[in-house]
Amino acid sequence: MPQWKIICTVPTETSGIALRHATEQFGRSVVEGVAFVGRAFVLFIECVYWLIADPRWLKPVWRAAVASEMMSVGVSAAPVAAVMALSAGIMLSIQAVSSLQDFGAQSRAAAAIAVTMFREFGPLITAFLFAGRSASAVTVRLGTMQISQEIDALRVMGINPTHHLVTPVLIAMLVMVPCMTIFIDILAVLGGGIYCAFDLGMTLSSYAQYALAALVPFDAIQGLIKSVMFALLITLISATYGLSVQGGPAQVGAATTRAVVTATSAVVITDMVVTFLLAR
Amino acid sequence: MHDYTNQPPTPQAAVEVDHLYAHYGPREVLHDINLTIGQGEIHVIMGGSGSGKSTLLRHMLGLNRPSAGRLKLLGQDMNNSEISALQELRRNIGVLFQGGAMLASLTVAENVQLPLREHTRLDENTIQIMTRMKLGVVSLPGFENFMPAELSGGMLKRAALARAIIMDPKVLFCDEPSAGLDPGVAAGIDELILRLRDAMRMTIVVVSHDLVSAFRIADRLTMLDRGQILITGAPQEVQSCEHERVQRLLRREHQEDILDPEAYLQQLTETID
Numbered sequence: 389m390p391q392w393k394i395i396c397t398v399p400t401e402t403s404g405i406a407l408r409h410a411t412e413q414f415g416r417s418v419v420e421g422v423a424f425v426g427r428a429f430v431l432f433i434e435c436v437y438w439l440i441a442d443p444r445w446l447k448p449v450w451r452a453a454v455a456s457e458m459m460s461v462g463v464s465a466a467p468v469a470a471v472m473a474l475s476a477g478i479m480l481s482i483q484a485v486s487s488l489q490d491f492g493a494q495s496r497a498a499a500a501i502a503v504t505m506f507r508e509f510g511p512l513i514t515a516f517l518f519a520g521r522s523a524s525a526v527t528v529r530l531g532t533m534q535i536s537q538e539i540d541a542l543r544v545m546g547i548n549p550t551h552h553l554v555t556p557v558l559i560a561m562l563v564m565v566p567c568m569t570i571f572i573d574i575l576a577v578l579g580g581g582i583y584c585a586f587d588l589g590m591t592l593s594s595y596a597q598y599a600l601a602a603l604v605p606f607d608a609i610q611g612l613i614k615s616v617m618f619a620l621l622i623t624l625i626s627a628t629y630g631l632s633v634q635g636g637p638a639q640v641g642a643a644t645t646r647a648v649v650t651a652t653s654a655v656v657i658t659d660m661v662v663t664f665l666l667a668r
Numbered sequence: 669m670h671d672y673t674n675q676p677p678t679p680q681a682a683v684e685v686d687h688l689y690a691h692y693g694p695r696e697v698l699h700d701i702n703l704t705i706g707q708g709e710i711h712v713i714m715g716g717s718g719s720g721k722s723t724l725l726r727h728m729l730g731l732n733r734p735s736a737g738r739l740k741l742l743g744q745d746m747n748n749s750e751i752s753a754l755q756e757l758r759r760n761i762g763v764l765f766q767g768g769a770m771l772a773s774l775t776v777a778e779n780v781q782l783p784l785r786e787h788t789r790l791d792e793n794t795i796q797i798m799t800r801m802k803l804g805v806v807s808l809p810g811f812e813n814f815m816p817a818e819l820s821g822g823m824l825k826r827a828a829l830a831r832a833i834i835m836d837p838k839v840l841f842c843d844e845p846s847a848g849l850d851p852g853v854a855a856g857i858d859e860l861i862l863r864l865r866d867a868m869r870m871t872i873v874v875v876s877h878d879l880v881s882a883f884r885i886a887d888r889l890t891m892l893d894r895g896q897i898l899i900t901g902a903p904q905e906v907q908s909c910e911h912e913r914v915q916r917l918l919r920r921e922h923q924e925d926i927l928d929p930e931a932y933l934q935q936l937t938e939t940i941d
Contacts, residue, residue, distance in 0.1 A: 533771070541769035544729050545783045545831075546758035552786075 428628040431550060432620070435558050438551040453556040461522045461557070462564030466571070469517055473572040476513055477579025480504060484580070485587055494588050498595045499602030501580035506607040507667070510573035512659055515618035518565055519651040523626035526557055527647040530630025531640035539631070554627045558620070565619035566612050573611065610666050617662065618655050625651045681740070682707045682839050682871035683728060688737035690723055690895075697723050699895045701737070705888075707838075710865050710872045712882040715892035716917065721875045724892065725843055728873065729763060730754060742838060759787055762832030764842040768824040770816035770831070776803070777812035780831045787835065802830040805867075806860060822853035829860065839871045840864065846881045854878065858885050879918065883907075891917060 484497040530553060533539050542549045581595040629647040633639050683705040690698035698720045705711040715721045726732040727739055730746045739746045744757050770779045780799050784790055790798070803809055806826040816824060825845060832840060845861065846854035858881050865872055876882050882889060883903050890900040891914055898914050899906055906914065 529773075536767055536772075537765045537769040538771055540729075540731055541763065541765055541771075543731060544758055544761065544763045545786070546755045547782065547786050 424628060424632075427632065428624045431554065431628055431631075432624055434548075434550040435555050438548070438555050439559075442551070450556065453552075454559050457556045457560035458564055460525070461518070461560050462568060465517060465521055465568065468521075469514070469568055469572055470575055472513055472517060473510075473575035474579035474582075476509060476572075477501065477505065477576030477581075478583045480509065480576070481580035481583035481587075485584065495590070495598060497584055497588070498580070498590075498598035502577050502599035502603050503607055505576045505580075506573050506603060506611050508611075508659075508663070510576065511569050511611045511614040511618060512655070513576075514565060514569045514572050514615060515622065515655040515659075516652065517568070518561070518618070519622050519648060519655055522557075522561065523622050523647050523651045524644050526623065526626040527630040527633075527644045528640060530554075530627060531633035531643050532637075534631060534633045535636060535640065549631070554623070554631075557627065558623045561619040561623045562616060565622075566615045569611055569615040570608075573608075613666070614659060614662050617658055621654045621658060622651045625654060680707045681705065682709075682742060683711075683873065684738075684740040685724075685728070686738040686740070688724075688727065688739060689735045690720075690727060690732065691735045692723075697895050698727070698734075701897055703890055703897065703900060705871060705873060707871050708865070708869055709887040710861065710874065710885050711888050711890065712874045712876055712886040713890045713892060714876050714879070714882045714917075716877060718894075719892040720895040721877075721892050722843060725841060725873070725875045729761070729841060730758075759783075759835055760838045762835065762837035762840045764825065764829050764832045764840070764845055766844040766847055768816065768828035770824060770828055772816055774816075775812065776808070776814050776816065776819070776827045776830075779816065779827065780834055782831065783835050798834065799830075802834050803827070805833070805864075806830045807856075822849050822856065825849070825857055826860070829857075829864075833864065833868070833870075836868065837870065839873065842872065842874045842876075844876055844878075845874060846876065846878045851880075854881055855884075861885050879920070893917065 480501050481497060484500045485494055488494050488496055488500070530539075533553070539549050539553075542552055577599055581590075581592050581599075584590045584595050585592055626647045629643045629650070633643045681704045683703070685701050685703040688698055688701040689696065701724060713721045713724060723732065727734055728741065728746075730741075733747065741757060742760060744753065746754070746757075749757070770776070771782070774782070777796075777799050780802060781795050784795050784798065799812065800809065803811060806829050808823060808826050808830065811819070811823070811827065816827070819827060829842075829845075842861065845857045849857065861872055861874065862885055864870055874882070874885065886903050888901060889903055889906045891898045891906060893913050898911055898917075899909050901909075907918065909915070
């Protein structure tokens with residue numbers, strides 16, 4: 389009988405404590421989440437202020453910073469983006485050809501690949517590339533500057549860290565993510581064309597004609613709208629995490645992981661919402 | 669107990685701290701700090717680890733807001749000033765951070781020039797000449813194109829010092845200028861601080877735990893312990909002070925902060941919270 393008591397009592401107490409901890413953890417996460425969104429929004433307002441209200445962005449030193457960020461986040465990502473785009477195009481083409489073969493509509497593969505890439509996969513692949521590559525780089529850079537007191541040094545020199553560090557990244561991302569989206573769209577459609585030429589014996593020019601006939605300007609516009617939103621999200625999330633780092637190098641690593649996970653999740657959720665709003 | 673902190677204020681104060689209290693969460697880190705630093709003096713704030721000296725410095729720089737009390741820098745209230753006024757005030761102060769805090773992505777020259785490019789409309793030639801001049805003052809001529817990562821600890825502090833004085837500030841703050849340096853290099857930094865005071869008539873506030881360095885450069889010293897000022901005065905006054913904790917700090921004796929295990933557990937809990 390006493391043994392039964394022990395067996396019955398312990399799980400009840402443990403589950404009570406576990407439930408309390410889970411509730412506390414959930415509450416804490418909600419509060420932290422709301423605080424994070426607030427910080428990111430304030431950062432966005434600050435960036436807009438520095439871009440519109442302060443004419444100092446015309447200074448050569450600031451333009452050089454933007455150009456440097458464009459090289460770092462965009463141009464240097466071109467080789468890996470090209471490999472990803474070609475692979476995605478070929479993969480999509482394999483799936484399209486094998487699915488459409490059942491209906492004898494292989495020639496429609498070009499249209500399927502072009503529309504899918506321009507509307508959906510192009511912006512999404514680009515966003516994943518930037519969320520993994522640039523978001524982590526921004527968080528590590530800002531986090532390291534935070535713990536090495538470089539951000540404090542800027543503040544006491546009367547230099548606003550948002551203006552000096554975040555705004556150039558935001559401009560670079562807003563320019564480079566849409567550019568890279570177009571680059572990935574075109575290369576992916578080309579990759580699909582290479583596979584169609586190999587598998588279906590279709591010439592590249594007829595493949596291009598089918599693809600262009602299926603595309604309307606709004607397909608590209610839809611992709612570009614998404615890519616601008618993704619650029620904004622990735623920059624704000626990574627910068628907010630970077631500027632919130634406190635402590636040492638371990639916290640920089642943790643913040644970087646959180647930034648990449650949050651940015652990727654935000655991209656997927658935003659994509660779903662924007663697709664719902666634009667594609668119906 | 670004697671009121672060692674009751675020092676007569678200097679006529680023209682560069683920094684005035686009035687009944688300042690600061691907390692990290694529920695933990696009080698600064699308790700009723702009253703301090704006046706006169707213009708043109710080298711004032712060293714010293715104390716052991718966790719004594720609150722770096723926190724006091726962050727308050728003086730306006731990086732932290734106090735829980736209570738007032739802090740004036742060059743006659744301007746740091747807590748009740750407009751942001752634009754604070755920005756203007758910050759052009760009159762220079763800061764040498766503990767690790768230098770040089771922007772890693774910029775060269776030494778670009779780091780030193782940063783405040784000039786942000787706050788002035790000087791032409792490129794003048795900016796280059798001023799950069800060379802300041803790097804000369806800190807004995808780093810010819811290092812313009814080096815990256816911060818390529819400099820030794822002592823050189824990094826000198827470069828950071830050049831950046832701190834590029835705008836000819838009225839007040840220079842130095843956080844642990846000799847930390848992590850060998851005695852010879854640390855003595856060189858001390859010489860540099862003395863030279864800056866004499867040549868540029870700056871008020872220099874140094875936060876340090878290095879006794880040798882502190883007594884070498886200080887016109888006046890403030891000794892902090894557990895968030896409270898133990899004494900403020902000339903180096904001779906501090907050395908002759910009979911206060912037990914001052915003497916223990918001067919003798920570098922280990923101080924048992926907490927002997928009661930319950931109080932120790934309480935402190936651990938507060939730290940975790």
